[in-house]
Amino acid sequence: MDRNVYSIVLLEELVDAVDRLACERGISRSGMINRILADYLSCATPEERIGNIFSCMEQYFSAAENFQVRSRQSETMLTIRSSLKYRYHPTVRYALELFRENSKAIGELRVTLRTKSAVLEDLLTEFFTFRGKMEQRWLGAHFPGDHVPYEIGPGRFTRTLVAPASEQDRTAEKTSEAICDYILEFDRELKHYCAGSDSPIKTQVKLEWEYQNHIKKNIII
Template sequence: MNKSVYSLVLADDVVEAIDRLAYSMNTSRSNLINQILAERVQLLTPEKRMREIFAKIEQLMDSRFQTLNQPSDAMMSIKSPLRYKYKPTIRYSIELSRDFHGKVGRLKVSFRTQSTQLISMLDSFFKLWARLEEKYLSYLFTTGVPYETAEGRFTRDFYAPPQSELTDEDIANAIGDYISCMDSCIQLYFDNAAEPETAARKVSEMYERYLKKGVVVL
Protein backbone atom coordinates (compact mmCIF):
# COMPACT_ATOMS: atom_id res chain seq x y z
CA MET A 1 0.00 0.00 0.00
CA ASN A 2 1.67 3.23 -1.22
CA LYS A 3 1.74 6.33 0.97
CA SER A 4 1.84 10.05 0.16
CA VAL A 5 1.97 13.28 2.20
CA TYR A 6 -1.32 15.18 2.67
CA SER A 7 -2.22 18.29 4.67
CA LEU A 8 -5.16 18.06 7.08
CA VAL A 9 -6.73 20.72 9.28
CA LEU A 10 -7.65 19.13 12.62
CA ALA A 11 -8.86 20.48 15.94
CA ASP A 12 -6.18 20.65 18.63
CA ASP A 13 -8.30 18.57 21.02
CA VAL A 14 -8.66 15.86 18.38
CA VAL A 15 -4.91 15.78 17.77
CA GLU A 16 -4.20 15.55 21.51
CA ALA A 17 -6.62 12.62 21.84
CA ILE A 18 -5.11 10.92 18.79
CA ASP A 19 -1.60 11.35 20.18
CA ARG A 20 -2.57 9.83 23.53
CA LEU A 21 -4.17 6.85 21.82
CA ALA A 22 -1.25 6.44 19.40
CA TYR A 23 1.20 6.46 22.32
CA SER A 24 -0.79 3.78 24.16
CA MET A 25 -0.78 1.64 20.98
CA ASN A 26 2.94 2.19 20.37
CA THR A 27 2.32 3.70 16.95
CA SER A 28 2.55 7.11 15.28
CA ARG A 29 -0.11 9.78 14.85
CA SER A 30 -0.07 9.39 11.06
CA ASN A 31 -0.34 5.61 11.21
CA LEU A 32 -3.26 5.73 13.67
CA ILE A 33 -5.16 8.31 11.61
CA ASN A 34 -4.53 6.17 8.51
CA GLN A 35 -5.96 3.11 10.29
CA ILE A 36 -9.02 5.00 11.55
CA LEU A 37 -9.82 6.36 8.10
CA ALA A 38 -9.20 3.00 6.44
CA GLU A 39 -11.61 1.29 8.83
CA ARG A 40 -14.19 4.01 8.23
CA VAL A 41 -14.14 3.39 4.46
CA GLN A 42 -13.77 -0.38 4.97
CA LEU A 43 -10.31 -0.56 3.42
CA LEU A 44 -8.04 -3.41 4.51
CA THR A 45 -4.69 -2.02 5.72
CA PRO A 46 -1.55 -4.09 6.44
CA GLU A 47 -2.02 -3.32 10.15
CA LYS A 48 -5.56 -4.63 10.16
CA ARG A 49 -4.51 -7.73 8.27
CA MET A 50 -1.73 -8.33 10.81
CA ARG A 51 -4.20 -8.07 13.69
CA GLU A 52 -6.49 -10.58 12.00
CA ILE A 53 -3.61 -13.01 11.40
CA PHE A 54 -2.48 -12.76 15.02
CA ALA A 55 -6.05 -13.31 16.21
CA LYS A 56 -6.22 -16.50 14.11
CA ILE A 57 -2.84 -17.70 15.44
CA GLU A 58 -4.04 -17.15 19.00
CA GLN A 59 -7.14 -19.25 18.29
CA LEU A 60 -4.94 -22.07 16.95
CA MET A 61 -2.73 -22.26 20.05
CA ASP A 62 -3.74 -24.90 22.58
CA SER A 63 -3.92 -24.46 26.37
CA ARG A 64 -0.18 -24.78 26.95
CA PHE A 65 0.43 -21.44 25.23
CA GLN A 66 -0.21 -18.01 26.70
CA THR A 67 -0.42 -14.89 24.53
CA LEU A 68 1.44 -11.85 25.87
CA ASN A 69 0.56 -8.20 25.37
CA GLN A 70 1.41 -7.11 21.84
CA PRO A 71 3.95 -4.25 21.64
CA SER A 72 2.65 -3.24 18.19
CA ASP A 73 0.31 -4.30 15.40
CA ALA A 74 3.20 -6.01 13.64
CA MET A 75 4.31 -8.15 16.58
CA MET A 76 2.94 -10.95 18.73
CA SER A 77 4.52 -12.90 21.59
CA ILE A 78 3.52 -16.29 22.97
CA LYS A 79 5.05 -18.19 25.85
CA SER A 80 5.03 -21.84 26.81
CA PRO A 81 6.33 -23.54 29.99
CA LEU A 82 9.04 -26.16 29.59
CA ARG A 83 8.69 -29.37 31.60
CA TYR A 84 12.10 -29.17 33.17
CA LYS A 85 13.66 -28.21 36.48
CA TYR A 86 13.86 -24.46 37.13
CA LYS A 87 10.58 -24.24 35.13
CA PRO A 88 11.96 -22.09 32.30
CA THR A 89 9.66 -20.34 29.84
CA ILE A 90 9.93 -20.56 26.06
CA ARG A 91 9.03 -17.33 24.30
CA TYR A 92 7.96 -17.18 20.65
CA SER A 93 7.97 -13.66 19.16
CA ILE A 94 6.42 -13.20 15.72
CA GLU A 95 6.96 -10.11 13.58
CA LEU A 96 5.01 -9.86 10.32
CA SER A 97 6.04 -7.94 7.22
CA ARG A 98 3.78 -5.24 5.78
CA ASP A 99 4.04 -6.85 2.36
CA PHE A 100 2.88 -10.47 2.42
CA HIS A 101 4.70 -11.35 -0.79
CA GLY A 102 8.22 -12.71 -0.43
CA LYS A 103 9.26 -12.47 3.21
CA VAL A 104 6.13 -12.96 5.30
CA GLY A 105 7.67 -12.53 8.74
CA ARG A 106 10.20 -13.58 11.34
CA LEU A 107 10.05 -15.84 14.39
CA LYS A 108 12.38 -15.38 17.35
CA VAL A 109 12.57 -18.13 19.97
CA SER A 110 14.21 -17.38 23.30
CA PHE A 111 14.34 -18.65 26.89
CA ARG A 112 14.53 -16.88 30.21
CA THR A 113 17.11 -18.83 32.17
CA GLN A 114 20.52 -18.32 33.76
CA SER A 115 21.33 -22.04 33.89
CA THR A 116 24.39 -22.82 31.77
CA GLN A 117 23.34 -26.47 31.64
CA LEU A 118 19.92 -25.58 30.27
CA ILE A 119 21.36 -23.13 27.74
CA SER A 120 23.75 -25.82 26.53
CA MET A 121 20.86 -28.26 26.06
CA LEU A 122 18.83 -25.63 24.23
CA ASP A 123 21.73 -24.93 21.90
CA SER A 124 21.97 -28.66 21.18
CA PHE A 125 18.28 -28.73 20.32
CA PHE A 126 18.55 -25.71 18.04
CA LYS A 127 21.48 -27.30 16.21
CA LEU A 128 19.40 -30.45 15.72
CA TRP A 129 16.45 -28.39 14.47
CA ALA A 130 18.71 -26.49 12.06
CA ARG A 131 20.09 -29.77 10.67
CA LEU A 132 16.57 -31.02 10.04
CA GLU A 133 15.62 -27.80 8.26
CA GLU A 134 18.74 -27.97 6.11
CA LYS A 135 18.15 -31.64 5.33
CA TYR A 136 14.56 -31.24 4.18
CA LEU A 137 14.26 -27.61 3.02
CA SER A 138 17.67 -26.55 1.69
CA TYR A 139 16.63 -27.31 -1.91
CA LEU A 140 14.06 -24.51 -1.62
CA PHE A 141 16.59 -21.85 -0.60
CA THR A 142 19.50 -21.13 -2.92
CA THR A 143 21.40 -19.25 -0.20
CA GLY A 144 20.50 -21.62 2.64
CA VAL A 145 17.60 -21.94 5.06
CA PRO A 146 17.03 -18.47 6.60
CA TYR A 147 17.79 -19.12 10.28
CA GLU A 148 20.24 -17.85 12.88
CA THR A 149 21.29 -19.37 16.18
CA ALA A 150 22.85 -17.74 19.22
CA GLU A 151 23.25 -18.72 22.86
CA GLY A 152 19.79 -19.91 23.86
CA ARG A 153 18.14 -18.22 20.87
CA PHE A 154 16.84 -19.18 17.45
CA THR A 155 15.59 -16.90 14.65
CA ARG A 156 13.78 -18.05 11.52
CA ASP A 157 12.46 -16.01 8.57
CA PHE A 158 9.35 -17.19 6.74
CA TYR A 159 8.79 -16.78 3.00
CA ALA A 160 5.76 -17.24 0.79
CA PRO A 161 6.16 -19.59 -2.17
CA PRO A 162 6.83 -17.65 -5.42
CA GLN A 163 3.76 -16.29 -7.22
CA SER A 164 1.41 -17.33 -4.42
CA GLU A 165 -1.52 -15.41 -2.97
CA LEU A 166 -1.71 -16.37 0.67
CA THR A 167 -4.85 -15.78 2.70
CA ASP A 168 -4.74 -14.67 6.33
CA GLU A 169 -5.75 -18.19 7.28
CA ASP A 170 -2.89 -19.68 5.22
CA ILE A 171 -0.33 -17.52 7.02
CA ALA A 172 -1.83 -18.06 10.47
CA ASN A 173 -2.05 -21.83 10.03
CA ALA A 174 1.51 -22.09 8.70
CA ILE A 175 3.11 -20.02 11.48
CA GLY A 176 0.91 -21.56 14.16
CA ASP A 177 1.74 -25.10 13.01
CA TYR A 178 5.46 -24.29 12.92
CA ILE A 179 5.41 -22.96 16.50
CA SER A 180 3.31 -25.88 17.76
CA CYS A 181 5.65 -28.38 16.11
CA MET A 182 8.80 -26.72 17.44
CA ASP A 183 7.36 -26.44 20.95
CA SER A 184 6.33 -30.11 20.96
CA CYS A 185 9.77 -31.10 19.68
CA ILE A 186 11.50 -29.08 22.41
CA GLN A 187 9.36 -30.76 25.06
CA LEU A 188 10.07 -34.17 23.52
CA TYR A 189 13.79 -33.46 23.37
CA PHE A 190 13.97 -32.53 27.05
CA ASP A 191 11.75 -35.46 28.09
CA ASN A 192 14.40 -37.74 26.56
CA ALA A 193 17.47 -35.68 27.50
CA ALA A 194 19.05 -38.62 29.31
CA GLU A 195 19.27 -40.47 25.97
CA PRO A 196 20.44 -37.95 23.33
CA GLU A 197 20.22 -40.39 20.40
CA THR A 198 16.64 -41.33 21.32
CA ALA A 199 15.76 -37.65 21.74
CA ALA A 200 17.19 -36.79 18.31
CA ARG A 201 15.36 -39.70 16.65
CA LYS A 202 12.00 -38.82 18.17
CA VAL A 203 12.35 -35.16 17.26
CA SER A 204 13.28 -36.11 13.68
CA GLU A 205 10.20 -38.33 13.41
CA MET A 206 7.92 -35.58 14.70
CA TYR A 207 9.44 -33.03 12.32
CA GLU A 208 8.94 -35.39 9.37
CA ARG A 209 5.26 -35.84 10.31
CA TYR A 210 4.91 -32.05 10.40
CA LEU A 211 6.33 -31.73 6.88
CA LYS A 212 4.03 -34.42 5.51
CA LYS A 213 1.04 -32.25 6.43
CA GLY A 214 2.22 -29.73 3.83
CA VAL A 215 4.03 -26.44 4.38
CA VAL A 216 2.50 -23.28 2.88
CA VAL A 217 4.91 -20.69 4.31
CA LEU A 218 8.55 -21.73 4.19
Protein backbone atom coordinates in the same frame (compact mmCIF):
# COMPACT_ATOMS: atom_id res chain seq x y z
CA MET B 1 2.07 -1.52 0.34
CA ASP B 2 4.53 1.24 -0.54
CA ARG B 3 4.47 4.46 1.47
CA ASN B 4 4.83 7.91 -0.09
CA VAL B 5 4.57 11.49 1.12
CA TYR B 6 1.67 13.54 -0.29
CA SER B 7 0.75 17.18 0.24
CA ILE B 8 -2.99 17.58 0.88
CA VAL B 9 -5.17 20.33 2.38
CA LEU B 10 -7.39 19.26 5.31
CA LEU B 11 -9.82 21.11 7.56
CA GLU B 12 -8.31 21.89 10.96
CA GLU B 13 -11.33 20.38 12.72
CA LEU B 14 -10.85 17.11 10.85
CA VAL B 15 -7.16 16.99 11.75
CA ASP B 16 -8.01 17.57 15.43
CA ALA B 17 -10.55 14.73 15.33
CA VAL B 18 -8.01 12.43 13.64
CA ASP B 19 -5.37 13.31 16.24
CA ARG B 20 -7.72 12.52 19.12
CA LEU B 21 -8.62 9.17 17.60
CA ALA B 22 -4.96 8.40 16.84
CA CYS B 23 -4.05 9.17 20.45
CA GLU B 24 -6.76 6.81 21.71
CA ARG B 25 -5.48 4.03 19.42
CA GLY B 26 -1.83 4.70 20.21
CA ILE B 27 -0.81 5.28 16.57
CA SER B 28 0.46 8.20 14.49
CA ARG B 29 -1.68 10.71 12.60
CA SER B 30 -0.56 9.21 9.26
CA GLY B 31 -1.38 5.71 10.51
CA MET B 32 -4.86 6.84 11.57
CA ILE B 33 -5.55 8.53 8.24
CA ASN B 34 -4.39 5.38 6.45
CA ARG B 35 -6.83 3.30 8.51
CA ILE B 36 -9.75 5.65 7.87
CA LEU B 37 -9.13 5.71 4.12
CA ALA B 38 -8.54 1.94 4.01
CA ASP B 39 -11.85 1.29 5.80
CA TYR B 40 -13.72 3.65 3.50
CA LEU B 41 -12.17 2.17 0.35
CA SER B 42 -12.27 -1.44 1.64
CA CYS B 43 -8.48 -1.80 1.37
CA ALA B 44 -6.54 -3.69 4.05
CA THR B 45 -3.52 -1.85 5.46
CA PRO B 46 -0.39 -3.77 6.51
CA GLU B 47 -1.36 -3.08 10.14
CA GLU B 48 -4.81 -4.60 9.61
CA ARG B 49 -3.29 -7.65 7.93
CA ILE B 50 -0.92 -8.14 10.87
CA GLY B 51 -3.74 -7.53 13.36
CA ASN B 52 -5.90 -10.16 11.67
CA ILE B 53 -3.08 -12.72 11.79
CA PHE B 54 -2.43 -11.99 15.47
CA SER B 55 -6.14 -12.23 16.31
CA CYS B 56 -6.33 -15.68 14.71
CA MET B 57 -3.20 -16.77 16.60
CA GLU B 58 -4.52 -15.47 19.92
CA GLN B 59 -7.71 -17.43 19.42
CA TYR B 60 -5.75 -20.55 18.46
CA PHE B 61 -3.35 -20.47 21.41
CA SER B 62 -6.01 -19.52 23.94
CA ALA B 63 -7.40 -23.01 23.41
CA ALA B 64 -3.98 -24.73 23.31
CA GLU B 65 -2.70 -26.43 26.43
CA ASN B 66 0.42 -25.11 28.24
CA PHE B 67 0.64 -21.86 26.25
CA GLN B 68 0.15 -18.26 27.33
CA VAL B 69 -0.34 -15.29 25.01
CA ARG B 70 0.91 -11.96 26.32
CA SER B 71 -1.02 -8.79 25.56
CA ARG B 72 0.37 -7.07 22.48
CA GLN B 73 3.00 -4.46 23.23
CA SER B 74 3.06 -3.12 19.67
CA GLU B 75 1.16 -3.50 16.40
CA THR B 76 3.80 -5.80 14.94
CA MET B 77 4.84 -7.94 17.93
CA LEU B 78 3.16 -10.91 19.61
CA THR B 79 4.68 -13.01 22.39
CA ILE B 80 3.69 -16.55 23.31
CA ARG B 81 5.05 -18.43 26.30
CA SER B 82 5.41 -22.08 27.17
CA SER B 83 7.10 -23.81 30.10
CA LEU B 84 9.74 -26.49 29.68
CA LYS B 85 9.35 -29.70 31.64
CA TYR B 86 12.75 -29.35 33.18
CA ARG B 87 14.04 -28.41 36.63
CA TYR B 88 12.30 -25.20 37.84
CA HIS B 89 10.13 -25.23 34.68
CA PRO B 90 11.95 -22.46 32.77
CA THR B 91 9.91 -20.33 30.37
CA VAL B 92 10.27 -20.66 26.61
CA ARG B 93 9.46 -17.36 24.91
CA TYR B 94 8.27 -17.22 21.30
CA ALA B 95 8.48 -13.58 20.15
CA LEU B 96 6.92 -13.06 16.72
CA GLU B 97 7.49 -9.90 14.71
CA LEU B 98 5.57 -9.46 11.46
CA PHE B 99 6.89 -7.02 8.86
CA ARG B 100 4.80 -4.19 7.43
CA GLU B 101 6.61 -4.33 4.10
CA ASN B 102 5.13 -6.54 1.41
CA SER B 103 8.05 -8.85 0.61
CA LYS B 104 9.01 -12.52 0.51
CA ALA B 105 9.96 -12.41 4.18
CA ILE B 106 6.85 -11.79 6.27
CA GLY B 107 8.37 -11.83 9.74
CA GLU B 108 10.81 -13.20 12.26
CA LEU B 109 10.33 -15.66 15.11
CA ARG B 110 12.74 -15.50 18.06
CA VAL B 111 12.74 -18.45 20.44
CA THR B 112 14.54 -17.70 23.71
CA LEU B 113 15.04 -19.40 27.05
CA ARG B 114 17.06 -17.87 29.87
CA THR B 115 18.81 -20.25 32.20
CA LYS B 116 21.77 -20.30 34.58
CA SER B 117 22.18 -24.03 34.07
CA ALA B 118 25.19 -24.81 31.86
CA VAL B 119 23.77 -28.29 31.25
CA LEU B 120 20.45 -26.92 29.96
CA GLU B 121 22.18 -24.25 27.86
CA ASP B 122 24.31 -26.92 26.17
CA LEU B 123 21.19 -29.01 25.60
CA LEU B 124 19.40 -26.06 24.02
CA THR B 125 22.34 -25.32 21.70
CA GLU B 126 22.40 -29.00 20.73
CA PHE B 127 18.69 -28.98 19.94
CA PHE B 128 18.74 -25.65 18.08
CA THR B 129 21.64 -26.88 15.95
CA PHE B 130 19.81 -30.13 15.21
CA ARG B 131 16.57 -28.31 14.39
CA GLY B 132 18.29 -25.80 12.10
CA LYS B 133 20.14 -28.47 10.15
CA MET B 134 16.98 -30.55 9.88
CA GLU B 135 15.05 -27.61 8.43
CA GLN B 136 17.88 -26.98 5.99
CA ARG B 137 17.82 -30.60 4.81
CA TRP B 138 14.09 -30.78 4.21
CA LEU B 139 13.11 -27.17 3.45
CA GLY B 140 16.20 -25.64 1.85
CA ALA B 141 14.87 -26.00 -1.69
CA HIS B 142 11.83 -23.87 -0.79
CA PHE B 143 13.90 -20.82 0.17
CA PRO B 144 15.91 -18.25 -1.85
CA GLY B 145 19.41 -19.52 -2.44
CA ASP B 146 18.39 -22.94 -1.10
CA HIS B 147 19.09 -21.67 2.40
CA VAL B 148 16.72 -21.63 5.39
CA PRO B 149 17.30 -18.26 7.14
CA TYR B 150 17.99 -19.10 10.78
CA GLU B 151 20.52 -18.09 13.45
CA ILE B 152 21.59 -19.73 16.69
CA GLY B 153 22.95 -18.08 19.82
CA PRO B 154 23.18 -18.90 23.54
CA GLY B 155 19.64 -19.84 24.54
CA ARG B 156 18.29 -18.39 21.30
CA PHE B 157 16.98 -19.61 17.93
CA THR B 158 15.92 -17.02 15.34
CA ARG B 159 14.08 -17.92 12.15
CA THR B 160 12.92 -15.64 9.33
CA LEU B 161 9.45 -16.63 8.11
CA VAL B 162 8.53 -16.43 4.43
CA ALA B 163 5.20 -16.06 2.67
CA PRO B 164 3.52 -19.37 1.74
CA ALA B 165 4.25 -20.43 -1.83
CA SER B 166 0.57 -20.66 -2.81
CA GLU B 167 -1.44 -17.45 -3.12
CA GLN B 168 -4.47 -19.13 -1.54
CA ASP B 169 -2.41 -19.88 1.59
CA ARG B 170 -1.55 -16.20 2.16
CA THR B 171 -4.81 -15.22 3.84
CA ALA B 172 -4.67 -14.16 7.49
CA GLU B 173 -6.29 -17.44 8.53
CA LYS B 174 -3.91 -19.66 6.56
CA THR B 175 -0.81 -17.66 7.47
CA SER B 176 -1.68 -17.69 11.17
CA GLU B 177 -2.37 -21.42 10.97
CA ALA B 178 1.07 -22.01 9.40
CA ILE B 179 2.83 -19.94 12.08
CA CYS B 180 0.92 -21.67 14.89
CA ASP B 181 1.76 -25.09 13.46
CA TYR B 182 5.44 -24.10 13.29
CA ILE B 183 5.50 -22.96 16.93
CA LEU B 184 3.57 -25.98 18.19
CA GLU B 185 5.85 -28.44 16.41
CA PHE B 186 8.98 -26.61 17.51
CA ASP B 187 7.77 -26.57 21.12
CA ARG B 188 6.85 -30.26 21.02
CA GLU B 189 10.26 -31.25 19.67
CA LEU B 190 12.10 -29.03 22.16
CA LYS B 191 10.29 -30.57 25.13
CA HIS B 192 10.83 -34.10 23.86
CA TYR B 193 14.53 -33.41 23.28
CA CYS B 194 15.06 -31.95 26.74
CA ALA B 195 13.15 -34.77 28.43
CA GLY B 196 16.16 -37.02 27.79
CA SER B 197 14.16 -40.25 27.73
CA ASP B 198 16.36 -41.71 24.95
CA SER B 199 19.91 -41.21 23.73
CA PRO B 200 20.48 -38.07 21.60
CA ILE B 201 20.88 -40.16 18.43
CA LYS B 202 17.65 -42.10 18.97
CA THR B 203 15.82 -38.89 19.82
CA GLN B 204 17.08 -37.12 16.69
CA VAL B 205 16.12 -40.03 14.42
CA LYS B 206 12.63 -40.14 15.93
CA LEU B 207 12.09 -36.39 15.73
CA GLU B 208 13.34 -36.15 12.16
CA TRP B 209 10.98 -38.89 11.02
CA GLU B 210 8.08 -37.10 12.74
CA TYR B 211 9.17 -33.77 11.27
CA GLN B 212 9.11 -35.18 7.73
CA ASN B 213 5.52 -36.27 8.25
CA HIS B 214 4.65 -32.90 9.76
CA ILE B 215 5.86 -30.79 6.83
CA LYS B 216 3.98 -33.00 4.35
CA LYS B 217 0.69 -32.00 5.98
CA ASN B 218 1.35 -28.34 6.74
CA ILE B 219 2.08 -25.06 4.98
CA ILE B 220 5.78 -24.23 4.72
CA ILE B 221 6.54 -20.79 6.02
